[in-house]
Amino acid sequence: MSQNKTLNPDLLKLLKESGNILVVTGAGISTSAGIIDFRSPGGLYSVAVERYNLPYPEAIFDIAYFHKNPAPFFRLSAELLLADIKPTPCHHFLVDLEAKGKIGILVTQNIDMLHEKAGSKHVIECHGSYRTGRCLSCGKRFEYKDFSGPLLKGEIPYCKCGGIIKPDVVFFGESLPESFMSLFYRRPKVDLLLVLGTSLTVQPVSSFALDYAPRIPSILVNRDPTPYDGRFSYVHHGELDDFAQQAWDNVLR
Known part of the structure; x- marks a missing residue:
C-alpha cells in the first residue's frame, strides 16, 4: 500500500460506530515527534x-x-x-477519541509519557515509564x-x-506492571481493536492484541507491513499523523 493513501471508508465507518475501543500503541506513534524507534532499520x-x-x-x-x-x-x-519533544497529532487524536467516550482501554508500549503529556487520562504503560x-x-x-x-x-x-x-x-529481566498483567489475564470485552505504530513483535503485548484480532473487528495502522497484517480486518500502511488527521476529520468532526 502506498504512503498516506485515503483511508478505507469502511475502516472509518467502523471507527465511527465503535464505542469501546482497545487501543494499542507503539513507537511509530512517536517518531514524528523526533523520538527514535528501536527496531526499524536505522532505529x-x-x-x-x-x-x-x-x-x-x-x-x-x-x-x-x-x-x-x-x-x-x-x-x-x-x-x-x-x-522540547511534543506529542504528535496522533497522540492528540487519541485524546479527542477518549474525550468522546470511544476508548475503553489505551495500552502503550512506549516509555516517553507523550500520551499523558497530550492529555490522555487513562493509559496503561505496559513497559513502565519515567513518571516514577x-x-x-x-x-x-x-x-x-x-x-x-x-x-x-x-x-x-x-x-x-x-x-x-x-x-x-521495565527492563529485560524485570516483571511487567501489574496494571498490564491484570489486563492481560482478564481480557476485558471491547468492540474494536485499534493498533497504531507497532509491528507487534514484542511479547506479551503481541499475544494480548492478537488474541483479540480474530474475534472482534480490528484495525492495524503502521508505516510498514507487519508479520500479522493478515490477522486484521483492516490494515493501513502510512504515516500515523496522516491517519490521525483523516480519522479526526471523518470520525470526530
Missing part, C-alpha cells in the same frame, strides 16, 4: 552498539547490564526525554520531577543515600 538497536559502546544492542535495556554499567541507559534517556523511580539501594520512591534534572542531561540520578535512582521503565 536505536541498529546504532546502539557503536553509539553507546554496548556489547549488544539490547544491553541498554538489560537489567543485569544496567547494574554493571548504567551510564548508557541514562544517555539514551536524555535523547528520549528532551524537554526507585532508589536501588534504599528503595525510596521518587516522582519524575525529583530526578528529571540529571536525567535530561544524560547523567545518572542519585538518591541522598548514594544509590542510583532507576526510573520505573
